[in-house]
Amino acid sequence: MERLLFAGIDEPGLDTLEVYERRGGYQALRRALQMTPEAVLHELEESELRGRGGAGFQMAKKASFLPKGSMDKYLCCNADESEPGAFKDRELMQKNPHQLIEGVVIAAWSAGINRAFIYIRGEYVLQADILDAAVAEAERAGYLGERILGSEHTLSLVVHRGAGAYICGEETALLDSLEGKRGNPRLKPPFPANQGLYQGPTLINNVETLSAVPHILAMGGADYARLGVANSTGTKVVSVSGHVQRPGNYEIELGIPSREIIYGLAGGPPEGRAIKCWFPGGSSAPVLTAEDLDLAYDFDSMAKAGSMLGSGSIIVIDDSTPIIDVALKVAKFYRHESCGKCTPCREGTNWTVTMLERIDAGLATPMDLDIMASVQDHIIGHCLCVLGDSMAMPIGSMIAKFRDEFEAHMEAARHSSPLGTAPPDTAPALIQGAV
């Protein structure tokens, strides 16, 4: 399997300019700077590279939305990788920071941008330190700053550390946070490509997306597009975690069977256990089951199966874990991270957690499952950003696919509960006292 982003990833010292250059680093930038921005953008277009952050929007298309002209334009690299199950950007930044910086400089050139930021989650202290050092190195070497490598391209790059909020990975919340405000999502439109950071046109891309850019320039967009499958071109770094024997990041060509990733690369679940369900794209993706393991791992196949590829983070759950534990874990995460700006997400995540806790405590009836499912329906598509959907979609899928298990759990919990004999639906006051 071809490795691009992860080529030589474990080579000692790859995070230094010396090793990176020795491995051919910054050659793609030299090439790009000899081309016109339009030609660079054309290569990116040819590559059909889709965003690796979660939404999967075509990168070149997004860049082409930026208005032409001499106004201040910005590039923000979204390195606020905070989704449960996602850890690919961490390794990319930690081990190969220059690959990202090179991608940033090229992408900025293609869209006429002079100011760039890497918004990195605050918990990535080590990675942020590495990036800071790499940026300083790149500046000294003339890969950043005024008239880069003697070209017309000027770019300043600042590494900005977040303060610990998942929501700041949402692109507009990221912008607000970067501007020094409370990191809350903005209403769209206007989209960041028109009015983003400081009201200027802004291109926002994920770490992996930008890290792929030097490779596209090096091999040519058309060749890159030959990797993978139609509409899901190129390679993808997949973070596999959960009940697998070899969790970790694997670079794959998009479109290979999911089974090959989970069993072939990650070694499958521990001996004697079976896969109950798996998240194909981080904790916000609707769960799939063992029946879906032969699906091709690409954007369209996952969407067709009712889930999504998202950030490419596979979480495997085996049959040793009750589904209610999975649901509670997911719901609690999103309740904790909901910014509170819009009603359905703020109230819906909270309500879902309290209902799940009640189910777990044996104080619920199957009717509560219907209510919970309807609450998820009321969240999906009604929120200001996708955070609410990110909880409602997996929870909804779990209720739909594991209803029997939920009901059995409810029944069992009801018998072991101290209030088990009291019919819960007729005594809300009693419930309040108990919870």
Added chain:
Amino acid sequence: MPRPRPRPIRFSIDGREVEAAENLMLVDAAKHGDVEIPVFCYEPKLGHPVGACRMCLVEIEGIPKLQTACSTPVKDGMVVHTQTDRVREAQEAVVEFLLINHPLDCPVCDKGGECPLQDVTFGWGPGRSRFIEPKRHFVKPLELSPVIAIDRERCILCYRCVRFSQEVAEDYQLVLLERGAHSYVSTFDGHPYVGPFTGNIIELCPVGALTSRPYRFRARPWDIEGAASVCTLCPSQCNVELTVRDERVMRVLSRQNDEVDDGWLCDKGRFAYQAVHVDQRVTAPLLREGGELREVSWERALDHAVGALARAGARTGALAGEGTTNEEAFLLGRLLREALGSPHVDSRAAAALPAGLHRALCHPRRQATVPDLEFAHAVLVLDCEPVDDAPIIDLRIRKGVRRHGLRLAVATSRPSSLDANAALSVRFSPGAGGAFVAALAAALTGADSEELAERAGADAGSVSALAELLRAAEDEEDGRREVVIVWGERLAHGALADQTIGDLVALADALEVHQAPGAGLLELPVHANGRGMREAGLVPDAGPGLAELGPGQAGRASAQIAAGLAEGDLVALYLLHVDPLRALPDRPAWERALAGAATVIAHAPLLTDGLREHADVVFPAEAYPEKEGTVVHPDGRLQRLRPGIAHPGEVRDGWRVLAELARRLGTDLGVASAGEASAQLFAAVSFYSGLTLEQIGGRGLRWPEREQAATEFGEREAPPAPTRDRAPEHQPPTLAGAAANGALHLDSYRSLWSAPEVQASPSLAFLHPQQRAEIAPADAQRLGVRDGQRVTVCAPTNGQPAAGQEGAGAREVQATVALRHALTPGVVLLQDGLERDSANALGDPGSAVEVRPE
């Protein structure tokens, strides 16, 4: 920034074809088709929609997801559905979500009966909740400030109050703390939310989370009536709705009039109604007997007043101020001029201005309006502080800068609260406003401005930069230039008032304000109805309608009235809603005048120092909620005051008392009702002619827009500034007679909170200011004083002990030092308009004073 010119389009809503302006938000456009879309967070006054509450989800054909109607601009041919099952389910879901954590305590909630959440729940809610878990709990209610209570359990986190604080008042005090379902509204560090405009969040709150502490539990919506009137506590003259229960004002709400107030009120306007019903209110005539004011019958008070006035005759002076209505001012003028034969009337605080200059200033072609502040290309704030002088104007200017790209310039002697929003701020020496205007006018007309700038104590480069900024404030497309100059009346307080006003008019003409409809001058008068009183003829040099007086008919201006009383040329003083010790410059002169006057007759709703000590007769006066009459907004808008409550005690209408006095003095003014007083006024003021109260109505009417005004003042061209001797007489600022060690220039301002009404209102009294001596840190170091230290500020003594200056007329005040980095070194800034230790005891701005530790 050009005003929006809406283009009409057609769209369909619930099967109805409706016409609306393009890009109007769907929520508003839907109203054209009689469709109501429920909202919580949407409030156009707060700026761009945020789409947070998700209540307004609707279906638009061609868009798969439901859209928020509050943030979707309507387009031609759009097809919108608000009654489909999908929309209904989404709206019911949002109501259900909102009620999850909302206590259903409507029967004991102050908002009950006038609560948008209640209404929306009834109209668009599912009718029952499926939520049986415990609700979120907070300690409640808490004081968000002395006037606002916050109940966080009721809060639905719609963001309105936070947006108001951040984006309208720009005080940046309110924030949301925590996140998700734990979010709550607070000030950043838990300090009370105190500022000039905080009360607006009570009205913005769509639930009972933010309630007025003075109003809490005083009435339910079905107990009260609304009465429309106009607040006359400052020149902003905001339109208000008084909440009345049993002849008492319980609350003041905004009655949105975008031409005047944009739907906001300041906290003085919102809470100072309490002063209407306090025990210290004067509700019966008072007569000084045996050195003390005692309540007497109207008959005795009137008799005494008539006797004194008859004796004084032409040796009477009269002053009016604050919320005196046009009619009262007009009748006071007639009482003095016709019944007593005295020309000595004034409603200004400075030297007289010739009628020609008054007319040049209010020429319709030179007149800017309040909305002009929003859409002009540039606004110059000149020698005034809108937040203190007319607070709602401050909000308008902020809105213009924030939303319409207005270029703001500030030229003042003291640091301005608008400096942060200004493209350019220029400082000049205290009291040198006149010299500054002369310098700026010279710079704009291409004359030499350097020497004048120096005399104004301003940086010559900044003056040229300011001139350039104003000259260059042109529309990129059509080259129009709309510049508005907001100036404070005190600019015309100096001895060179006529020269300064001439320069100001020349300045406006150099900017060709008469060529652009959205440009002009906007004066912030000292008194709430300063403009109306002048137009009604209550100035020494002009009659009603600012008409020229005949030869020999000119009277004394206020300063000369003071001198006349002190020297015995005048013997009686008539005060309508004004206490000169508090409101006028040069307190020592007025103390001598009041002591020298044989008779002082006053109309006042509350006793202040000057009246308490010197008035012989005090007529109980109406507070504004009791008044009937008209006032004039600084932009020429005539507005009606209508009585919302009955007169308390023995209070009588002002016009009735004036007419009665005139009748007893042998002159029948022919006024038997408030309507007749208005009719007489309209007939007497040429540019009001033909007006009726009905035409003024509830929204007011700008007389400069009337045809009569165009006919009278000339339609096209504004007349050039009256010619005069251009010899610059402005003296450079000096510290004449000051001791070498430590004399400072006095500068003064009147705080928004220095009014007697604030002092008398229980829940606002905490804001009534104490005197502070603001000085630059460098000066503090030089003088050896610390922040918070008590000092005496006094006229220079040249090292001599201040002998013989004890007691009345002492030129000294006590103050607490407050260090202020932004202040120009060499200046001490004090407050005016205070009951005691007011800056007017020391002299005019620019005077030399000393600061001595106590």
